Amino acid sequence: MSNFRQVDRETGFLLLPSVDEWLPERHLARFVVEVIERLDLSAMVKAYRGSGSASYHPSMLLGLLVYGYATGVFSCRQLERATYDSVAFRFIAANDHPDHDTIATFRRRFLREIEGLFVQVLMLAREAGVLKLGTVALDGTKVHANASRHSALSYEHASKLEAQLKAEIKELMALAEAADSADAPDGMSVPQELARREERLARIAEAKAKIEARAKERFAREQADHEAKMRARAEKARKTGRKPGGRPPQPPTAGPGAKDQVNLTDEDSRIMPGPGGGFEQAYNAQAAVATGSLLVVANDVVQAANDKEQIAPTLAALAALPEALGKPEAMLADTGYFSNANVTACAAAKIAPLIALGRERHNLSWQDRFAKAPPAPDNPTPLKAMAHRLASPEGRQLYALRKQTPEPVFGIIKSVMGFRQFSLRGLEKVKGEWNLVTMAWNVKPMFALAPA
Template identity: 60%
Template sequence: MSRFQSIDRQTGYLLPPSLDEWLPQDHLARFIVEVVDRLDVSALEKAYGGRGSAAYHPCMLLSLLVYGYATGVFSSRKIERATYDSVAFRFIAAGAHPDHDTLANFRRRFLGELAGLFVQVLELAQEMKLLKLGTISLDGTKIKANASRHSALSLGRIEQLEIQLRAEVDSLLQMAEQADQSALPDGMSLPEEIARRQDRLQAMEAAKAKIQERAKKRLDKEQAEYQAKLAQREQKAKETGKKPRGKLPKAPSAEPRAQDQINLTDEQSRIMPVAGGGFEQAYNAQAGVDTASMLIVAPSVTQACNDKEQVQPMLERIAALAPALGQAKQLLADTGYYSAKNVQACQAKNIDPFIAVKRDEHHPTPLARFSEPAALPEDATPAQVMAHKLKTKAGRALYALRKQTVEPVFGIIKSVLGFRQFSLRGLEQVAGEWTLVCLAWNLKRLAVLRLA
């Protein structure tokens, strides 16, 4: 008698198998299907013209994408393959097998509608008593663009390449004019070589035009900063009665700089410094996270390397959630977001800011850890009042929540889910994909919270 159980892969089922019996009741795929089926997807349904053969339902395609992103499967080809060899994906697709073109087109076509669905999921979380806006933790992370940084060219490099290519075109034209071309290497076609270089010259001319356009847009911002610095110097001179020290601020120029770059693959991405050193072609993905539930309530993507200008846009997004989810009370952010203007912007929205003014010491003395700061003067500015609050025991405890909420969320998205590079190109498409990532994270998180 054999000591092992028999293996029989040939005997058929007495009754047709049920997909519902193959998946555990508390499986993430079931939860995602239940939630997506409750969403109002009428805007997606109306986009279908009703011509031709019957289309896959938007709820099924959306569930496949969300479950894919929640489990680290981002490629439409891999999702298609999973509908054959994964029980969870087969359950979501109900035995159907949408091809990768259908999935990719659906994702690209309806990225704009994801923002409304994202808010619906937050409203559902509030109905489940799992979300109540109170303290929001804000941070950003650099995510690689779907483009190599080696495809980026600076204005100076473009000008050098233009000289080189024009010289090569002139040389090839001289060779073409010669009656005897027997010295040409085998397989070399002069018309093709000339056309290839002329095409590159046209592409570089277009790239130069875009760099110049960016420089003109940058001038408006730099001009405002320049005028603010002049006004500050004049104010200081009036207060002290003395001429301010130091050089006058340099007036901005509309001319592009030699180091201004553009990427030929994804021109809207930017070269950005990344953690650990070095630079990557990337986007700056921002997220406002509710500290109590670790749900992302406000995702966004920017081309700016610096986070300082991202407070105001995030406040607008949080304010837009107030009618449905309530008013946020506090905003936590690291020193990269600090400016007196951002402190005032938070107060204007009735949000109490806790934005680090400078980096804290890693190993403060016991006396510093348990002591309270000295009292503030009566004429303290809003920024000084906030800095004083951050030094109190209550302020330090509240600010410590930032490292326990938004940073772990980014860590899980990047290291556990494996989302480190966008699949799409262009700021609008990338922003939509980041919303899809955050939607998948929220549903994955809700699936855990509902069982707690």
């Protein structure tokens, strides 16, 4: 005869249950609650008026978001459902169940305050001995926007649609004037059709205006670059007394191009090349990661697919960190970040740059791998000093940390945590959400590295 434990779903609890007994002593949900209890949430608390019905405490709502993003639950509806289905979420919510509208409103409302909490979490990591700001590695990854690339409207197609809609409005106006003598199709309302086309015309005009504004800004930047190049050619000709070789740079073209476009769902997002080929509607998410702990110490989201202009903002973000966190000594980055200006900016910030001068060769021979460093140049420029550092065995060994620092972080965020697309729209909101994602990521290695 089989011997089974009794399955009884009817008998009630003899004593009232405690949510504290539902989780193991060492659990990520407990750690998230402990971390948030040590954060200064006074700015959030003061934002509530204190009148009307009692509100959920910011610490509880923030805990749901941080644990949700750390475990791959990003939708506010899924977070609400998890407070019923998941023991860990029940523990964080203290057996309460805030609805999805409350969670969504809290997330949108306090994105700016969460940015400050990101630094506070880093301070806790420093106090725990987890974080040491020695060498940081900078990289970027494309994250899908909450919009489809098929919702993008090009300037050329917008102009064609505009002409088509104006012609249709003219036809409908003629049909309305001849309504007594001509039969309109069954079920067709001329006023409704006119209103629909006028609304579409207004949206197209708005989209074209945005494309034209972007083109104007781009032309101003390109014109400034063109003038700088022409001045450099003229200065070179003056010094050498000879006409510079090569063709002179072509001046930029004013006005929008035919393929300039705007996305009607999220106008701040951009079409960017995807990692596996093709293009996607995305943002470029940046992260500076500490090599020793894999904690993200600075983050940003930009609209440019190219990483060339992201060194200076990252240096500014690192400089703004509290002195108690320490100061980075070196910065690693791939060739997408390389420029003479970026190397000079790192040297000016007293951070040793290790930025690849070009694409790395694969399958190096043992002679190349163990080759001695060339002699150090006399009075080197920042660029020459970095090139010598990269050629030395110590520099090659340090630069080798680049691949194993930010790339695993992005891989875990995307594949393990499951964050592949932003939930919010608009550049500022997306920046706030990426800040929340990286803060949730930081909690995970802090929990793993914390003593039992």
